[in-house]
Amino acid sequence: MKHFFLASILAGAMALPAFAADYKIIAPANPGGGWDQTARTLQTVMQSEGISGNVQVINVPGAGGTIGLAQFASQDKGNAGALIVGGYVMVGAILTNKSPVTLKDVTPIARLTGEYEAIVVPASSPFQTFGDLVEALKKDPGAVSWAGGSAGGTDHIAVGLIAKAAGVDPKKINYIAYSGGGEALAAILGAQVSAGISGYGEFESQVKAGTLRLLAVSSADRLEGIDAPTIKESGLDVVVENWRMVAAAPGLSDEQKAAVSADIEKLVKSAAWQEQLKTKGWQDTYLSGAAFDEQLAKDVSATEGVLKDIGLVE
Amino acid sequence: MSTFEFLLQGLAVAAQPMNLLYALIGVTLGTAVGVLPGIGPALTVALLLPVTYKLDPAGSLIMFAGIYYGGMYGGSTTSILLNTPGESASIVTALEGNKMARAGRGGPALATAAIGSFVAGLIATLALAFVAPFIVKVALVFGPREYFALMVLAFVTVSSAFGDSTLRGLTSLFVGLTLAIIGIDQLSGQARLSFGIPDLLDGIEVTTLAVAMFAIGETLYIAAQGDKGPDKVEAVKGSVWMNAADWARSWKPWLRGTAIGFPIGAMPAGGAEIGTFLSYAAEKRLTKHPEEFGNGAIEGVAGPEAANNASAAGTLVPLLTLGLPTTATAAIMLAGFQQYGLQPGPLLFATNPQLVWGLIASLLIANFMLLVLNLPLIGLWVKLLTIPKPWLYAGILLFATLGTIGANPSVFELGMLLAFGLLGYVMRIFGYPIAPVVVGLILGPLAEQQLRRALAISQGDLTTLVASPVAVVLLLIAAAALIVPLILRARGRGQVLSQLAASED
Amino acid sequence: MTDGNKPASATRRPDGAAFVIAVVLAAIAGVIFWDVSRLAGAAGYSQVGPTTVPHAIAYCLLGLAIWTAIEAWRGEFPARERQEVAPVVWIVGGLAAQMLLLKVAGFSISTGLLFALTAAGFGKRKLWITIPVGIVLSFVIWVIFSKLLQLSLPAGPLEHLFF
Numbered sequence: 001m002k003h004f005f006l007a008s009i010l011a012g013a014m015a016l017p018a019f020a021a022d023y024k025i026i027a028p029a030n031p032g033g034g035w036d037q038t039a040r041t042l043q044t045v046m047q048s049e050g051i052s053g054n055v056q057v058i059n060v061p062g063a064g065g066t067i068g069l070a071q072f073a074s075q076d077k078g079n080a081g082a083l084i085v086g087g088y089v090m091v092g093a094i095l096t097n098k099s100p101v102t103l104k105d106v107t108p109i110a111r112l113t114g115e116y117e118a119i120v121v122p123a124s125s126p127f128q129t130f131g132d133l134v135e136a137l138k139k140d141p142g143a144v145s146w147a148g149g150s151a152g153g154t155d156h157i158a159v160g161l162i163a164k165a166a167g168v169d170p171k172k173i174n175y176i177a178y179s180g181g182g183e184a185l186a187a188i189l190g191a192q193v194s195a196g197i198s199g200y201g202e203f204e205s206q207v208k209a210g211t212l213r214l215l216a217v218s219s220a221d222r223l224e225g226i227d228a229p230t231i232k233e234s235g236l237d238v239v240v241e242n243w244r245m246v247a248a249a250p251g252l253s254d255e256q257k258a259a260v261s262a263d264i265e266k267l268v269k270s271a272a273w274q275e276q277l278k279t280k281g282w283q284d285t286y287l288s289g290a291a292f293d294e295q296l297a298k299d300v301s302a303t304e305g306v307l308k309d310i311g312l313v314e
Numbered sequence: 315m316s317t318f319e320f321l322l323q324g325l326a327v328a329a330q331p332m333n334l335l336y337a338l339i340g341v342t343l344g345t346a347v348g349v350l351p352g353i354g355p356a357l358t359v360a361l362l363l364p365v366t367y368k369l370d371p372a373g374s375l376i377m378f379a380g381i382y383y384g385g386m387y388g389g390s391t392t393s394i395l396l397n398t399p400g401e402s403a404s405i406v407t408a409l410e411g412n413k414m415a416r417a418g419r420g421g422p423a424l425a426t427a428a429i430g431s432f433v434a435g436l437i438a439t440l441a442l443a444f445v446a447p448f449i450v451k452v453a454l455v456f457g458p459r460e461y462f463a464l465m466v467l468a469f470v471t472v473s474s475a476f477g478d479s480t481l482r483g484l485t486s487l488f489v490g491l492t493l494a495i496i497g498i499d500q501l502s503g504q505a506r507l508s509f510g511i512p513d514l515l516d517g518i519e520v521t522t523l524a525v526a527m528f529a530i531g532e533t534l535y536i537a538a539q540g541d542k543g544p545d546k547v548e549a550v551k552g553s554v555w556m557n558a559a560d561w562a563r564s565w566k567p568w569l570r571g572t573a574i575g576f577p578i579g580a581m582p583a584g585g586a587e588i589g590t591f592l593s594y595a596a597e598k599r600l601t602k603h604p605e606e607f608g609n610g611a612i613e614g615v616a617g618p619e620a621a622n623n624a625s626a627a628g629t630l631v632p633l634l635t636l637g638l639p640t641t642a643t644a645a646i647m648l649a650g651f652q653q654y655g656l657q658p659g660p661l662l663f664a665t666n667p668q669l670v671w672g673l674i675a676s677l678l679i680a681n682f683m684l685l686v687l688n689l690p691l692i693g694l695w696v697k698l699l700t701i702p703k704p705w706l707y708a709g710i711l712l713f714a715t716l717g718t719i720g721a722n723p724s725v726f727e728l729g730m731l732l733a734f735g736l737l738g739y740v741m742r743i744f745g746y747p748i749a750p751v752v753v754g755l756i757l758g759p760l761a762e763q764q765l766r767r768a769l770a771i772s773q774g775d776l777t778t779l780v781a782s783p784v785a786v787v788l789l790l791i792a793a794a795a796l797i798v799p800l801i802l803r804a805r806g807r808g809q810v811l812s813q814l815a816a817s818e819d
Numbered sequence: 820m821t822d823g824n825k826p827a828s829a830t831r832r833p834d835g836a837a838f839v840i841a842v843v844l845a846a847i848a849g850v851i852f853w854d855v856s857r858l859a860g861a862a863g864y865s866q867v868g869p870t871t872v873p874h875a876i877a878y879c880l881l882g883l884a885i886w887t888a889i890e891a892w893r894g895e896f897p898a899r900e901r902q903e904v905a906p907v908v909w910i911v912g913g914l915a916a917q918m919l920l921l922k923v924a925g926f927s928i929s930t931g932l933l934f935a936l937t938a939a940g941f942g943k944r945k946l947w948i949t950i951p952v953g954i955v956l957s958f959v960i961w962v963i964f965s966k967l968l969q970l971s972l973p974a975g976p977l978e979h980l981f982f
Contacts, residue, residue, distance in 0.1 A: 058971040061722065063498065063515035070512060071724075096503055097515060142864050145771045151503030174864050176767050177501050186632065192457035193771060312503050347970070481890060485844065485883050491876050492847055499869040506873060507854050530914070537906035537940045704941035708934045708953070711910070715917060715933065716960065719926065720970040728918040732911065739907070744840065745897045762872045769865035 022054040025246075026076075026084040028068020030061040038112065038244050039085045041280065045272045051263050064093020064153075070101040076249040080256040083109075087244040089153050091303050095313050096152040103296065107248040107257055110264050111292050113277065114243035114285035117158045117218035118200040118228070122191040123211050130216040130234045133195055134166050141172040147184040147193040151177040152312045155197045157303060158218055158240040160310040165236035170309040188212065199242055200226065201281045243285055245292075261288060320667050321443060324675030333376050336369065337676070337683040340377035344384020345687065348401075349392055350717035355401065355626075355643045358385030375673055379680035382647065383435065386626045387684055390427045390619055395420060395698055396710050398529035402520045403586035403622045405752050406594045408528055410607070410614030417610050420696040421554035426564045426612055427619040428688045429556075434572040434620035435681035438627030441576055442634070443674050449628075450635045453581045458768035459779050461581075463788035465761035468588050470792045471595030472753045482746045489737075490754020493518050500759070501766050513726040520756055522718060526731045527748045529714040531738020533707045538739070554693055564616040567597050571620030578621075579628020586625040587756050593621035595795075627677070634670065836899075837891030844884035851877040909940035925975015926965075927958040 023046060027039035036059060043055040060068035065086055076082035084106065094102050119130060127133045137144045141163065148155030156177065160170040176193055178184035185203070188196035189211060196203070196212075200223075206212040214228045218240040222230060231238045248260045267273055268286045277284055287295060307313040327333065340362075347358040362381045369377060389404035394411035407427065414423040441449070456464075472487060496507045497517030508514040556564070574596065575589035597613040598604070607614060626643075633644045651673075701709070718731055738748060765779075772778035780786050855873045890896060913936030920929035934953030935946055943949055954977070961978060964970040974982070 056971055059722065060724070061516065063512055067512055067515070097498075097505070097512070099512065142773050151499075151501060156503075174770060174773070176770055177503070179500060186454060187457065190454035190457055347964075350964075481883070481886050484879075485840075485887065488876060488880055488883060489847075492851065492880065495851070495873050495876065502869045504858050504869055506858065506869065507851065509854070533937070534907050534910055537910055537937075538902040538904075539900065540903040540906065704938040704943040707941055708937040708949075711913070711937050712930055712934050712953075712957065712960070715914070715930065716964070716972070719921065719972055720964065723921070723971060723973050725918055725921060728914070728921065732914045732918065735914065736911070743899055743902060744837070745899075758872075762867075766865045766867050769867050771864075773864045774866045 022056075023052045023081050023083055024056045024058060026068050026072050026082070027057055027059050028061065028065035028072075028084060028086065028090075030059060034244060035065065035085045035087065037280070038246075041273075041276050042083075042085070042246065042267070045267055045270060045276060046263075048272050049267060049270045051267055063097050063099075064150075065090040066093050066097050066099040066101065069094075069103075069106065070099065073101045073105040073250055078251040079249045080252055080260060082249045083260070084247050084249075085244065086247060088242050088299065088303075091300055092152050092154070092157060092307060095304055095307050103247070103300070106250050107252055108292060108296060109246050109248050109257075109261055110268070110288035111243050111245045111285055111295070112264075112268065113282040114241045115199040115201060115283060116223065117155065117197055117240050117242065118203050118207075119215045119217075119231075120188060120196045120203050120207065120212040121194065121215060122188060123213055124191055125194070125213065127195070127215065128213075130229065130231065133215060134162070134234065134236070136194075137163065137168055137173075138166055141168050142174050144195065145174045145176055145193040146195050146197055147176050147178060147187045148197040149178065149184065151175070152307060152310075153177075154199075154240065154242040156310065156312075157306050158197055158238070160306045161238045161240065162231065162236060164306065164309055165238050170306065171311045173310075204281070241285070264288070320671035321675060324668075324671040324673075325678065327372055327672060328376055328675040328679040333373055334679065334683070336373045336377040337380045337680050338687065340380020341384040341680060341683045341687050342380075344381035344386075345388045345391075345684075346384075348385035348388025350388075350713060350720060355382060355385035358388070359643060359647065372672060375669075376676040376679060378647075379673065379676035380683060382626075382643070383623075383677070383680045383684050384687075385643075386623060387428070387431055387688070390431070390622070391424065391688075391695060392713070394423045394427060394615070395695060396529065396713075397532050398710060398714055399521075399524045402524065402752075402756060403590055403625070404619075405524050405528075405587070405749065406590040406618040407615055407622070409594070409749055410611050413608070413610030414612065414615065415696070415699060419610060419612075420699060421692055422556045422560045422612060423610075423615050424692045424695060425556045425689065426560065426568075426616045428685055428692070430564065430568040430571065430616045430620040431623040432681055432685045433568045434575065434622075434624040435627060435684075436678065437569075437572050438576045438579075438624040439674060439677045439681065442627050442630055442677075443671075446631045446635050449577065449580045449631050452577070453632060455784060456581050457782075458764045458771065459782060460784045460788065461764040462761060462768055462779065463785040463792070464588070465757055465764060467788050467792040467795070468591050468757055469761065470795045471591050472750055472757070479745070482744075483750055486741065486746050486748070486750035487754045490751035491758040492754075493523065493751070494755045494758030494762075500763055501770075513724065517759070518730070518755060519722075519727070520752065521721070522727060522730055523734050523755055524752050525714050525718060526734030527738035527741075527751060529710055530731065530735025531742055531748065533711055534735060534739040535742045536703070536707065554696060560612055563603075563612050566600075567593070567613045567617035568620040570596060570600075571617040571622075572624040574617075575621030575624030576628040579625025580631040581628075586622055586629075589621040589625045590618035591753065591757075593617040630677075634673075834891045834894050834896045837887060837896045841884045841887040841891060844880050844887060848877040848880040848884065851880070906940035910937050913937050913940070921973055923975065925978050926961045926972045927954050927977050928975055930957040930960075931955075 025039045025042055027036040029035040036057075039057045043057050046052045046055045060071055068084060069086065069090065072082065072084045086103070090103065093099070119133070121127045121133070127136065133144065146159050148159065150156070156175055159173050159175055163170045163173050176187070178187065184196060184198060185206070187193050189206065195215075200217060203212055203214065207214045214226070216231045216234065217223055217226060217228050218231055218238060220230065220232065220239045222228075246264060248257065252260070265288065268284075274284070304313065328337070343362050344358055347362065348355060359378075359381055389399060389401040390407050390411070393399045393404040393408040394415050397408050397412040399405040399408050411423045411427065414420060492507075494517070496514055498505050498508075498515050505515055571589075571593045574593045575586070578589040578592070579586060594614055594617060597611075597617040598607050601607065601611060601613050603611060603613075629644050630647075633647065699706070715728065715731065718727055741748060741751075768778055769776070780789065851873050855870045855877075858870050913933040916936065917929040917933040920932065931950060931954030934956065935949035938949045938953075939946065958977060961972055961974075965972045965974070966982070
């Protein structure tokens, strides 16, 4: 009886700060990764801005987010209070893992943040420009080892696209997959590999300190505050953006979808979110509605093409 | 200001009464969540990080440090008392620690773990402060071939957990290695031994396997003894505190564990578990009481626990000096640091000394609070063992599954917990050792990946494996560790056998 | 693990159960060979591809299977304690119940059942007492970890009654 009494006091205390709808956010990854951080930042801002009184983050890790996605699509069908965080990596993982559940089975709401890929070499490397690196790649693809994230992930796809644009068989690239950004960075710093590729944020402080040389970034135009040419400038038509998005459950009515979209828009426009983007070094690439759907469809078909070229998808 | 003045200033801030209170709250919360089997420091810090946001920067940094150390330490308590490792780095602690607890020496086991953690944390944090830039240079020398050599050395040390039969030890190890194949092959992106089941694509979670094999397997085994087994564990035999002999046998392992754990933690692909394996093996080789190993040798708790904590501080070396998060915990800490306006990287010590030294001072204080919190609790913890068996084991299973559910609320994960629990039970019946299974699962993928990376970079040239002095030295140590005991055993076979017979009495 | 008080030599005859282990090990090796055979062996630039290590492990398992069979034949496995089946069934039943009920009944009820059935495995068979005790205990734990410490534990009807 005492426990129930205590519990009901606790319950009362916790019910007090109730504002609007409760949300639960699925982070389809282990704690610590980009999706987990995105989900937890959403949680913080939603609560501080009073968009939602009670936000819970649930980690459902596994297989590039496809496990979380599959669970979300089946268990939260029609639940307007459920969100899932995802991103470009999921597009590739759905294809390589032959996931039966795809992004078509959820309701994408908006792209939130994004990051461009950066290609770096150790300071001691003989490659001075991106052109030098591409020349070496053309001459002997095996001699150029690239350190980056998991096989079939954004980094791998970007290298495949670069090889293809340079007229090199993407199957021939010598790509060394690492599990975490940290491990790959160590291999690059220690000059264990020829070059490294990952999101710019991973390399930023090293580039500033001069221990890594930034050769190129994968954006369409030069980025503000980053002193490096784009891959496009060197004559290879490659643009890769590693974006993160938030999606709602399948089976929502139009009103429900509009309500979630409005909540997310309010969040993105808030000063607290902008502040978070700044401290975390994330680019604001907010895109919603039909424009986002179109972008998504384009990314899916391009990714499928290059994964076939690399040989990861039949 | 000089390095030392910065540190003193940081300590002065951290030692204010309010900040000490925050440290104590942080340590308590961290221990409370970290104690759950299957919930490691990464999830603990991720869950509790938002709590710190509400405080001023100094207070939140210190509470964060407390949570981190509390989460790290929490795992060893359950390892020792309940034979349920809270996280992969305290698996080795369970080997000797739980045997000690069974023999009524849970108090000294917990004490040597707590004090060893403190000593290791203290030395390693100071090392972090003064030699980090140097250590990190050494760590970067380690490429795939050096890591491969390190893994070979780690594999050799596994044999120290084989128990009395080489056949059964090797079989256990290969069961672990087989489980390690399951999932997506990191280097080629192909699924192996997954049979089209999506839940298997990420492989077997080490903590799930460890919790299942140790806690559930053990519970089933004890239950199946019926009334034959010992009725009740005697919680305290002798003193609850460490006696002079315990101190004498603990201090060297603490220092050795620190010396092994810190550099390995600092290596980007080292990992805390490897340090604990190596420390355990080293203590087993160096001890004056080899007969006690496997039956509750205090060195086997003191060394690995120190190594575990030292490597936690070691992880901060690449994180602070390079901005390199080498573990999931470190990745979350990175997010936390950014919250405090700390941008880890090569320039951090130069551009932001106050915050760095504030952090290091916070770590020292948190480490101290951990001791303050835990030493008085030891008496209480060991009382847990006096709970009658039905309630004790029901509670163990409750907490074991709570951790798994909290980390990943999936029916499949619970199914694996049950399946591996049964496997652990059957292996116990037939006298197979459990630890090598877990070790195989941890080391298998590391060794395979590093080998394949090394060969891919050299484009298939096998000589690359011995083309670096560091790799050669590590491989030679491994060879010596393998061959020397064989020779000794061949020479002194009779003695060893008589010793075994004596210890089994 | 070395509780065998009797010397193993007392029963030096072929050990049937140990033969089963040998067969299981060989079967695992077979499964590895079969599964790995459908992988693209593309090793890239390393001659050690995704299939090499699994093959090596499978061969070793075959070797261990043979070794186990020989020891089984010689009866060299340590003597085993007699196992009581009923407690194991109780506890496995508890774990299975928790697993199957977790999503439907929530954390407290399913874990309360696990608690009671485990206690039953150790001789406390008064389920009308142990089940409520287990559920209350689990509920308190649920409140502490889920509400105070923000761990995500599945909620069921009981939890929704209060929160």
